[in-house]
Amino acid sequence: MLFLTLYLTGPRHLSVTTAGLVVGGTGVGLLLGSFTGGYWGDRFGHRPVLLLASTVGGLGTVAIPWAPTWTFAVGMPVLWYLGATQGVSTGALAALAVDRGDRRTSIAISRAASNAGFVIGPPLGALIILQSWTALFVVEGLMILAVRYLVAPFLPRENAYRVAHAAGAEPVGMLRALRADRALMRLLPAIVVVDLVYRQLYTTVPLHLRDSGQPVALYAALNAVGSGLILLLEVPVALRLRRLSSYSIIATGYALVGIGFALFGLPVSVASAVLAMVVLTSGEILYKTTATAHVLDAAPDHLVGQYQGLYTGAATSGTLLAGPVGTAVYAAAPALLWPLCGLAGLLAAATVLASRRLARA
Structure with missing residues (x-):
């Protein structure tokens, strides 16, 4: 995200205005994923949605250096939609793993980890870019896939929507x-x-x-x-x-x-x-x-x-x-x-x- 505008106006040779439109499209995908991504997890289970979104998102990120530039107008918002959906399901699983009243602590721990990532990530990304723009996206995508396969065995399988149905009551919308x-x-x-x-x-x-x-x-x-x-x-x-x-x-x-x-x-x-x-x-x-x-x-x-x-x-x-x-x-x-x-x-x-x-x- 931090380097996308530089990539589009550099190796991809887009104008600043066109690059701004592409980046704006990613913001739309992020917003739509935030508002609607939670529905898929609530309906079908956060575990499968998280695993599917991260798998497709990781593979899509790896493919960015070889994708035709004209595909970015659609492909980038889709990737950001998947990323937002993955993030929403991750947050939901973390919330469901602890009791109400203790969620402030778990969210604080998650935010601390995220801030640590933001401290480490940008300089690491800059070092990778010095070697290769292609490597930036390949490493990013492979990291998404690696985390996906490492955490998969530990994710709970419970689907609260189906549990509510099994209890005999139609869940409130x-x-x-x-x-x-x-x-x-x-x-x-x-x-x-x-x-x-x-x-x-x-x-x-x-x-x-x-x-x-x-x-x-x-x-x-x-x-x-x-x-x-x-x-x-x-x-x-x-x-x-x-x-x-x-x-x-x-x-x-x-x-x-x-x-x-x-x-x-x-x-x-x-x-x-x-x-x-x-x-x-x-x-x-x-x-x-x-x-x-x-x-x-x-x-x-x-x-x-x-x-x-x-x-x-x-x-x-x-x-x-x-x-x-x-x-x-x-x-x-x-x-x-x-x-x-x-x-x-x-x-x-x-x-x-x-x-x-x-x-x-």
Whole structure:
């Protein structure tokens, strides 16, 4: 994902505009996979869906260097759809493996592993690219296949949908379950808003630092600070707070994310940028694990995959909106973006607290 635009505009000789359309197509595949991929796992079992998606996805990734360029318009979104479906089933299996109330800890462990991968992966990918672009995709695809075959013997086979049918009752559908949960329906828009704010870290923050005369090294250091804090603190914090109300923790996290981005509106220096990063990362540590677990805990067992996809899809929507919305505001009024981010974070926090009142009603 990190190197796709470079690959398309380099070895594949596409224009920047065309490459942008292809990358945009992968975002559509990712979004559709997040929202709909959970249905396949809930209906047919997360184990077979995960194994099928990872097998086809791994083979497709290996084939990228030899695929005709014209196939990318369809092939890339399909691969991203499979990747999102695989991710949703993985999250659902992890959620079903532990009891409600303990899912914050398991999600924190998963996120710590993911962040460790994001620390190791980019420099490793860059080293591979120095040798061969073809090797990048071959190694990536083979790794997907290797993990698929290594974990297959350990995956549970239970299908909650079929278990519910065997119990003699027709399982409640997704839409009916959501209509009955007004608190969750209030929370979902807040997830989109906060992720839109958070993803400014990867879109407008580097522009802001550059335009303020700061070197690229500062931006790289900020991301290292954030990843390091998550690796060190997310699991201990999840363990310490696992018995507290999820609404209060999520609302506090959303508020801290907003405040952290508002701090980028201060005169830019190393100290102010690091302070902003520490505050917003503190918010991320609080809300991401807790919000994911909260949505999964609200799901009936036979709908865990679709609820996992619902949360992932809401967050992915924020990711897709972050670039165009953030850059448009930054281009029109750079100084306005940061207080708007702060206000959005606080409004999202207030929405979470309002949804808590609905849950109690």
